[in-house]
Amino acid sequence: MTVTEEIHALKKERDAVILAHYYAEPGVQEVADYVGDSFYLSRVAVGLSEQTIVFCGVAFMGESAKILNPEKTVLMPDLGADCPMAHMADAGMIRRMREQYEDLAVVCYINSTAELKKHSDVCVTSANAVKIVRALPNRKIFFIPDRNLARYVARQVPEKHFLFNEGYCPVHEKIQIQELLKAKAEHPEAIVLSHPECAEKVLEQSDHIGSTSEIIGYASKSACEEFIVCTEKGVRWKLEKDNPGKRFYFTDTEPVCRDMKLNTPDKILHVLKTGENEVEVDAGLQELSKKPLERMLELGK
Ligand code: 13P
Numbered sequence: 670m671t672v673t674e675e676i677h678a679l680k681k682e683r684d685a686v687i688l689a690h691y692y693a694e695p696g697v698q699e700v701a702d703y704v705g706d707s708f709y710l711s712r713v714a715v716g717l718s719e720q721t722i723v724f725c726g727v728a729f730m731g732e733s734a735k736i737l738n739p740e741k742t743v744l745m746p747d748l749g750a751d752c753p754m755a756h757m758a759d760a761g762m763i764r765r766m767r768e769q770y771e772d773l774a775v776v777c778y779i780n781s782t783a784e785l786k787k788h789s790d791v792c793v794t795s796a797n798a799v800k801i802v803r804a805l806p807n808r809k810i811f812f813i814p815d816r817n818l819a820r821y822v823a824r825q826v827p828e829k830h831f832l833f834n835e836g837y838c839p840v841h842e843k844i845q846i847q848e849l850l851k852a853k854a855e856h857p858e859a860i861v862l863s864h865p866e867c868a869e870k871v872l873e874q875s876d877h878i879g880s881t882s883e884i885i886g887y888a889s890k891s892a893c894e895e896f897i898v899c900t901e902k903g904v905r906w907k908l909e910k911d912n913p914g915k916r917f918y919f920t921d922t923e924p925v926c927r928d929m930k931l932n933t934p935d936k937i938l939h940v941l942k943t944g945e946n947e948v949e950v951d952a953g954l955q956e957l958s959k960k961p962l963e964r965m966l967e968l969g970k
């Protein structure tokens with residue numbers, strides 16, 4: 670049997686389902702039952718009938734799936750796959766902000782630890798952040814951890830007063846404006862599609878800004894045939910699969926999230942065989958960090 674055949678057979682045996690983010694390698698996306706952006710995957714995770722979820726993403730994704738489904742077993746192909754940005758804020762700072770400002774909502778990007786979620790009022794993803802921030806009754810918003818997504822949302826919701834935190838995604842921030850300008854000069858007809866985690870200079874040069882699903886959706890609907898894509902290169906697989914004939918370019922230094930690439934078909938097979946790499950979240954933490962995630966699912970509908 671091939672690895673793929675073994676995975677399919679074991680999935681049935683274990684009553685398991687595989688979720689993967691668009692940044693995972695093509696072989697992982699191919700074998701997954703559901704592939705999508707963070708918002709899509711967290712919504713999918715709450716409606717599954719299978720007892721075991723194999724989450725091919727990074728730690729905060731597996732953790733969120735477990736928090737939303739405490740009765741299920743959540744396995745990750747590699748427990749070392751983490752998002753550095755998820756740790757770039759701290760509870761002390763949240764406390765100080767709450768003391769200093771009345772009428773403050775702490776808005777927590779889902780790319781964060783469960784501990785940070787616990788201290789927040791609502792979670793958001795890049796796909797729903799504008800909608801959710803707009804819907805909040807509070808005028809002051811402390812947005813953690815990502816400064817770039819925060820700045821992008823603040824522009825879309827000028828009626829709110831934003832307080833920023835200095836977190837960032839090392840993969841998206843590394844996308845160089847000079848390389849984007851070079852790609853634009855080489856492909857003058859191309860539409861630039863960017864993830865809001867990119868630096869401001871990159872976003873200023875973009876035609877459309879959105880989550881990974883929104884980038885893929887935009888390219889599929891567009892009559893244009895050429896695109897420069899400013900996000901992790903894993904999206905290329907889906908973009909090309911859905912759009913034969915269209916051309917997708919990345920900056921010369923292709924953005925790669927090493928943590929997402931720790932997920933492989935062999936490791937999926939291993940966890941299905943052994944049940945190893947179970948995601949554990951302390952019961953108390955689970956209870957408290959569930960509220961902002963559920964509020965996101967409610968407001969983001
Ligand atoms: P999405 O919200 O598009 O899934 O992005 C998640 C992420 O980690 C981006 O770096």
Ligand code: SF4
Pocket residue numbers: 692727751752753754755780838839840841866901926928929
């Ligand atoms: Fe985190 Fe950036 Fe990797 Fe997304 S691409 S998981 S934000 S490090």
